[in-house]
Amino acid sequence: MSQRAAPRTTTGQWVGRIAGPVVAALVYFIPSGLHAIPGMGHRPAAAAAVAAWMALWWFTEAAPMGWTALLPLVLFPALGVFGDGGVLVAVGRSAQPFVDPYIFLFMGGMALGAALEQWGLHRRIALLIMRAIGTGPQRLLFGMLAATAAVSLWISNTATSVMMVPIGMALIAQLEASEGRQLRHFGAALMLAVAYGSNVGGVGTKIGSPTNSVFAGVVSRRFGADVGFVEYMVAALPFVLLFLPLAWAVLWRWGRKDRLGPGQGGDVIARELAQLGPMSSGERVVGGVFLVAAVLWIFGDPLRALLAPPVARAFDGFKLAGKHYEAAVAIVGALVLVAVGRLSFAALRRVPWDTLLLLGGGFALAAGIEASGLSSWLITRLSGLESLHGLAQHAVVASATIVLSAIASNTATVNVMLNVLPASRPLLAVSTFAASCDFALPAGTPPNAIVFGSGYVRLPVMMKAGLLLDVLAAAALTVYGYAWVRWVLP
Template sequence: MSQQAAARTTTGQWVGRIAGPGVAALIYLVPSGLHEIPDMGHRPAAAAAVAAWMALWWFTEAVPMAWTALLPVVLFPALGVFGTDSVVAAVGRSALPFVDPYIFLFMGGMALGAGLEQWGLHRRIALLIMRAIGTEPRRLMFGMLAATAAVSLWISNTATAVMMVPIGMALLAQLQAAEGRTLEHFGAALMLAVAYGSNIGGIGTKIGSPTNSVFAGVVSRRLGSEVGFLEYMAAALPFVLLFLPLVWAVLWRWGRRDRPGPGQGGDVIARELAGLGPLSGGERTVGAVFLVAAVLWILGDPLRGLLAPLVASALGGFKLAGKHYEAAVAMLGALTLLALGRLSLSALRRVPWSTLLLLGGGFALAAGIEASGLAAWLTSRLSGLESLPGVVQYGMVGGATILLSAIASNTATVNVMLNVLPSSRPLLAVSTFAASCDFALPAGTPPNAIVFGSGCVRLPVMMRVGLLLDVLAAAVLTLYGHVWVRWVLP
C-alpha cells in the first residue's frame, strides 16, 4: 500500500511537502518588516508563515487539501497568533471557524443537491431545458451549455459535470452515427460546453460553489457585513447570463467546422427523458422542498426581519444575522428530506464532506490573519492598488485570479486571494467570480478534468479555446466589476 501511494506522489508534491514548512520557517525566523509591526511582536510573522505553508501545500496538493485546512488548529495556538496566554482559548478561536454558519449553509446545500441527484430530478431538468431550446446544432450546443449552468447553480460543479458528460457523449454518439463520420470539432465543443457550463453556473448562487461561501465568510469576518442570498445573486447571476452567450459564440466558432445536420439530437434527448419515466413521488417531494428553500433564501431579508425579534426573545437576545437564517433554511430543508425518507444515507455518503474542512480552514486562516495584525499590514502594502482607477483594479484582480486558478484549485485560489486583497467587497467579489473562470487547462477545475478524461477533447483544443475564454473572462469581469458589482455590493 505504501509503495503504491509513493508511486502516485509527483515530484511537485514532494517539493511542496518540503517547501511548505521550509518557507514557513524562513518567514517566521528571519527578521523582516513583519517583525517590526508595533505592539504585535512575532504574531504577524507567525500568521504569514502559516499562510505560506498552507498556500504551498494547497497549490502543489502536497497532502489532501482538507488536511492542510487543519494546520491553523495546531499551528496558530502553538505560535501564539491570537496573542492569548491560554492555549485552550487559542485552540477555541482556531477551531471556531470550522462551525461558522456558512459551513452549515454549504452543508445543507450539498445535502439538498444530493437529494436532487438521488431522484434524478437534476437530470430531468437539464434534459427539459435542452429540449426546450432546440436540437438544431447551434441550439443544441447552447442547450447543453445553458442546461449545465442551470443545474450547476444549485448543485456542485463537479456533480453537474459527472451527470452531464454521459448525456453529452450519448448525444455525440447519436450524431456521429447519423452522419456516418467523426465530428471532431463539434464533439469537442459540445463536451467543453459541459465543463464550461459547470464552472460558470456555479458562480451564480451562494451554494453553487465553495468559493462563494468563502467569499461570504471572508466579507463577514473582515468587513463585519453580511452578503444576503438575493444580494449575492444580484451581483453574480448577471455575469453568468452575460458570459454564457460569449462562451457559446466561442464554442460554436470551433464546433461549426464539422457541424452535423439538423434534428439528429432530438432522438437522444427524447430517449433519455423516456428512460426517466413519469415524474415520481420522490422527485415531486425533493423538488418542492428545494423550491421552498430557494424562495426562503430569496426572501431572506424581510422574513429575517420578522423572525429576529422572536429569536432574540427566545434565545436571550441572540442576533439573527443573515448567515444564521440562510444556514437554518439549508439545514431545515436537508433534515426535512431525511425525515420524509427522500434523502438516503448512501446519497449523503457521496457528498464531498471534506470540502467543509477546506472551507473551515480558509475561514480559520482568515481569522488568524486578521487577529495577528497581518491583514492590516498587507492592506497598507496594497494601498496603492486602491489608488488606481477602478477599471485597472478590477482588471488586475480578475486577471491575477484567473492566472492563479489555472495552477491551483478554485477554493485554494480564493482562500489566498481574498486574504491579501484590500477590504473592498467589489474587489473580493470579482476575485471570487474569476476563480471559476479558468477554461484552458484540465487541472484548472474538476469539470475541466472530467471532460478532458472523456477522451473527446484534446489538450491543444482545450488550451486554444480556453485561453481565448480566459482573456474574455478577464476583460468582461474588468468592466462588469466597474459598472455593476461596485454598485450592487458597495
C-alpha cells in the first residue's frame, strides 16, 4: 500500500519558522516604550514578543496552527508574563484559557454538527430549502446561497462546503445536459455561491465559526460580561440576511451571461431527496436533540435565572454565567446523542479537534496581553482610532480585517485583531464578522479553496467577483456596525 507523500514545506513557511523567534527576540531585548511602562518591568515586552511569534507562525503557517497555539503554555511562564507568583501559578494561569467554557461550547457545537452530518440531516435541510425557494436559474442560485448559509449557521464552514459542492455539481451537470452546452458562467456562479454562503452563514451564530467563539471569549475577558446566544444572533444574523442578496446580485451578474432557460434543476433536487428516502429514526432523534438545544440556547437567560440558585447551593456559591449554561447545553446534547447511539465515535473522529487548541491559544494570548499591561499600552497607541468619527472607526476596522484575512486564516486574523483593537464591543464584533468576508482568493478560507478545486472556478473569475464583494462587505459592515451593532452591543 503506497503512502501519501507529506506536503512539502514552502519557502514562506521556512521564512516564518525563522522569523517568528527572531522577531520575538528583537521585540523582547531591544529597548522600546514597552520596557518603560511603570510597574510592569519586562512583562509587556515579553507578551508582545510571544504575540509577534504566534502571529508570524499563524500567518505563514510555519507550524500547525494548533501547535502554535500552545506556545503560551511554555513561553508565558518562562518569561514571567503574569508577574511574580511562582512557576506553578504561571503555568496554571497560562493553561486556564484552554478550559474556558467557550471551548466546551464550541466542542459541543461541533459534536452536534457531526451528528447532523452522520445522519445526512444537514443535506436534507439544504435540499428542502432549495426546493422551497424555486428552481429557475435566478432562484436556483439564490437557493444555493441561502441553503448553504442556513446549514453553515450550525456546522463548520468547511463541512458545509464539502457537502454542498456535489449537490452543485449535480445541478450544473443536469442543466448542461438540458441546454446541450457548457455553462461556464453559471457553473462558476453556483460554485462560488457554495463558498460565499458557507463563509457568510458562519457569521450568524456563536457556534457557526471558531471566530465567533474567539469573540465571545475575548469580550468575556476584557469586559467581564458574557455575550448571550440570542444577543450574539441579534447582532450578527441580520448581517447574514442583508449580505446574502448582495452576494446573489454580484454572482448573478456573472451567471446570467449563459442566458439559461428554465432548466431542470428541480429534477436534480427531487432525485437527491428521493435518494435520501423517508426521514430515518436517527435523523428524527438528532433533529429533536438539536431543536431542544437551540430552544435552550434561545431561552437561556430566563432558564439560567431559574437554575442559578440551586447550582449555587449545590456547588458552594458557584455563579452560573451564560457561558457555563450554553456550554453545558452543548455538551449534554452531544452526550445524549452518544448515549442513545445516534452519534458514533467514527463521526467524532472526523471533527477538527485541533480547532479547540487554536481557540485556547487565542484565549491564552489575550489573557497574557491583558495581565502584562500590554493591552493598556496598545490602547494608548491606538487612541487615534478612537478619535475618529464612529463611522470611520468601523470602516478602518472592517477594511483592515478583510485585508488581513486574505493572507491569513479567519481565526488567526481574529486572534490578532481582537487583542489590539480598543475595548469596544461593536468594533470587536465588526472585526469578527469581517474576518469571514474574504471572497477574492482561494487561500482566503477553506470553502474558497474547495470550490476552486471544482474545475468551474478560475482565479480571474473568483478575484473579479470576490474583490467586488470584499469592497461591498467593508462598506456594508461600516454602515451596519455603526447603525446596528453599536446599539445592540454597546
